[in-house]
Amino acid sequence: MKIFSDKQIFEGDKLTAERHNITSTELMERAGIQIFNWLDVRMQGAQVPIHVFCGIGNNGGNGLVVARHLINHGYNVETYVVNFSVNRSKDFLVNYDFIKQITKKWPTLMGPKDDFPEIGSEDIIIDAVFGFGLVLPAADWVVKLFQHFKASEAFTLAIDLPSGMETDEVPADENAVVWASHTLSFQAPKLAFFLPDTAKYTTQWEVLDVGIDPNYLINTPIDIELIGKQEVLPIYKMRGKFSHKGNFGHALIIGGSYGKIGAAILASRSALAVGAGLVTAFLPKCGYIPMQSSIPEVMVITDEQDEFISNIKFEIAPTVIGLGVGLGTTKQTEESLKAFLKTNKTPLVIDADGINLLAKNKDLLSLLSENTILTPHPKELERLIGKWKNDYEKLKKVKAFSKKYKLIIVVKGAHTLTVLKNRIYINSTGNPGLATAGTGDVLTGIITGLIAQGYEPLKAAVFGVYLHGKSADIAVQDLGFEAMTASHVIETLGDAYIDLFTQPESPKAERNEEDKKEGENKKNEK
Numbered sequence: 001m002k003i004f005s006d007k008q009i010f011e012g013d014k015l016t017a018e019r020h021n022i023t024s025t026e027l028m029e030r031a032g033i034q035i036f037n038w039l040d041v042r043m044q045g046a047q048v049p050i051h052v053f054c055g056i057g058n059n060g061g062n063g064l065v066v067a068r069h070l071i072n073h074g075y076n077v078e079t080y081v082v083n084f085s086v087n088r089s090k091d092f093l094v095n096y097d098f099i100k101q102i103t104k105k106w107p108t109l110m111g112p113k114d115d116f117p118e119i120g121s122e123d124i125i126i127d128a129v130f131g132f133g134l135v136l137p138a139a140d141w142v143v144k145l146f147q148h149f150k151a152s153e154a155f156t157l158a159i160d161l162p163s164g165m166e167t168d169e170v171p172a173d174e175n176a177v178v179w180a181s182h183t184l185s186f187q188a189p190k191l192a193f194f195l196p197d198t199a200k201y202t203t204q205w206e207v208l209d210v211g212i213d214p215n216y217l218i219n220t221p222i223d224i225e226l227i228g229k230q231e232v233l234p235i236y237k238m239r240g241k242f243s244h245k246g247n248f249g250h251a252l253i254i255g256g257s258y259g260k261i262g263a264a265i266l267a268s269r270s271a272l273a274v275g276a277g278l279v280t281a282f283l284p285k286c287g288y289i290p291m292q293s294s295i296p297e298v299m300v301i302t303d304e305q306d307e308f309i310s311n312i313k314f315e316i317a318p319t320v321i322g323l324g325v326g327l328g329t330t331k332q333t334e335e336s337l338k339a340f341l342k343t344n345k346t347p348l349v350i351d352a353d354g355i356n357l358l359a360k361n362k363d364l365l366s367l368l369s370e371n372t373i374l375t376p377h378p379k380e381l382e383r384l385i386g387k388w389k390n391d392y393e394k395l396k397k398v399k400a401f402s403k404k405y406k407l408i409i410v411v412k413g414a415h416t417l418t419v420l421k422n423r424i425y426i427n428s429t430g431n432p433g434l435a436t437a438g439t440g441d442v443l444t445g446i447i448t449g450l451i452a453q454g455y456e457p458l459k460a461a462v463f464g465v466y467l468h469g470k471s472a473d474i475a476v477q478d479l480g481f482e483a484m485t486a487s488h489v490i491e492t493l494g495d496a497y498i499d500l501f502t503q504p505e506s507p508k509a510e511r512n513e514e515d516k517k518e519g520e521n522k523k524n525e526k
């Protein structure tokens with residue numbers, strides 16, 4: 001799913017009005033009806049007090065439309081205008097008049113000196129104070145109003161985005177943001193919903209189709225994409241009937257050291273399970289028996305040293321190399337990595353100590369060929385790019401780093417981000433059960449195994465991250481977050497592939513479709 005910027009949504013809205021010969025007021029009406037339907041389907045006329053708080057811009061205008069439709073349908077509504085400025089938008093003013101015509105009274109105007117209305121914990125708040133037009137700082141009394149919302153513990157539905165949330169910065173004060181229960185985001189989710197610093201401001205989110213011209217949406221290029229099943233299905237390569245193992249490449253895993261041979265075993269097993277034709281592991285001697293006895297399908301080449309890798313040397317010609325899992329950082333290993341990178345021409349996926357050694361020897365980065373994949377966890381990333389003050393700065397630094405060295409960076413986390421230059425792919429699969437030893441080694445093996453089969457590096461990274469998360473989502477259904485281990489994630493990789501073709505995209509998307517239909521049916525009855 002494309003993630004549009006505020007500017008693109010704004011332009012799309014303007015262009016839709018022109019192309020479809022429709023006014024911005026009518027577009028706002030459509031969006032408001034959608035939000036009303038969303039609520040109406042869930043509330044079924046229940047007389048729960050609904051407090052609609054509107055700002056004075058277009059987000060406030062959206063709030064006024066929803067309030068009017070709720071009132072028209074007999075709901076128990078109180079409408080407030082949070083009157084923080086006299087610069088009201090045109091469509092706010094039109095809808096301000098409309099609501100007066102219906103209710104025969106103006107909404108309650110709230111200023112800095114007014115008391116806040118009482119809000120019960122069972123009530124509903126509709127937050128339409130600020131949308132993406134917020135200019136900081138919001139007035140103190142408005143910030144206090146947001147705290148009043150939070151203290152009430154009422155269900156809070158944010159329109160477009162939680163008021164006070166910015167779309168390109170982390171809020172300096174978390175009290176100056178509405179903590180929404182649910183957000184109906186216009187046309188696309190916001191990047192902020194996926195970042196650890198800002199995701200907390202809405203418990204759930206959903207995309208609301210506000211009717212922006214489909215041609216505009218299809219043809220507008222974006223930098224950020226949310227990766228779900230629809231996005232990875234076209235990447236998947238179907239196996240031909242006459243294919244043989246030679247068609248699926250040869251993955252070489254270089255890693256392991258005394259006490260960390262398991263990392264190389266996990267990566268090798270994952271490369272096989274994801275479909276690599278052949279897998280060889282290059283290990284210190286101590287890894288020979290454990291590897292051969294735990295995975296008979298994997299071939300082994302050993303280093304001269306017993307406990308660590310000291311001289312990366314092999315006679316085979318692998319399609320791709322996954323390097324770094326359990327590698328250790330001894331001086332000899334470091335020297336052998338330097339020597340290896342100077343001559344290596346095979347595509348690389350680098351993880352763990354491979355990244356740590358690169359971070360220690362930054363001059364090695366320029367030896368990496370274009371589209372080499374690095375899969376750092378946060379600490380490894382910090383060693384590579386330095387500290388960051390918040391998620392947006394982190395992204396900026398990752399993009400600059402990717403651009404400078406022409407590398408693909410897989411930033412591991414709750415929503416793993418795959419970054420190539422200015423492009424960001426946000427993964428939608430995975431769960432907290434993945435926060436366990438060895439899952440990173442599994443990811444390295446998966447991506448390496450995909451490249452072995454002929455997936456281009458960027459596609460392998462995006463698809464691999466998706467499969468890894470999906471496999472964990474399947475495994476966790478039987479095991480729960482705590483008991484799931486990295487090995488389980490390998491075992492369900494087959495189910496993750498099968499899921500591509502058997503399951504609907506997500507229960508949430510299904511539910512939305514049903515709701516829409518229900519809403520339409522109800523409207524027709526009225």
Ligand SMILES: NC(=O)C1=CN([C@@H]2O[C@H](COP(=O)(O)OP(=O)(O)OC[C@H]3O[C@@H](n4cnc5c(N)ncnc54)[C@H](O)[C@@H]3O)[C@@H](O)[C@H]2O)[C@@H](O)CC1
Pocket residue numbers: 009010013027028029031032055056057058059060062084085087089129130131132133134135136137138139159160161186210
């Ligand atoms: N079809 C529709 O209904 C559409 C509705 N949209 C809505 O419009 C919103 C953006 O609307 P606006 O650009 O009017 O902005 P907002 O409604 O977010 O605006 C706030 C208004 O208050 C002013 N303001 C912002 N911060 C302030 C501060 N700290 N103190 C005093 N004044 C401040 C701004 O100048 C702006 O006029 C979106 O978030 C969305 O809700 C747009 O998404 C476009 C499509």
Ligand SMILES: [K+]
Pocket residue numbers: 059127128129130131158159160161162163
């Ligand atoms: K809002």
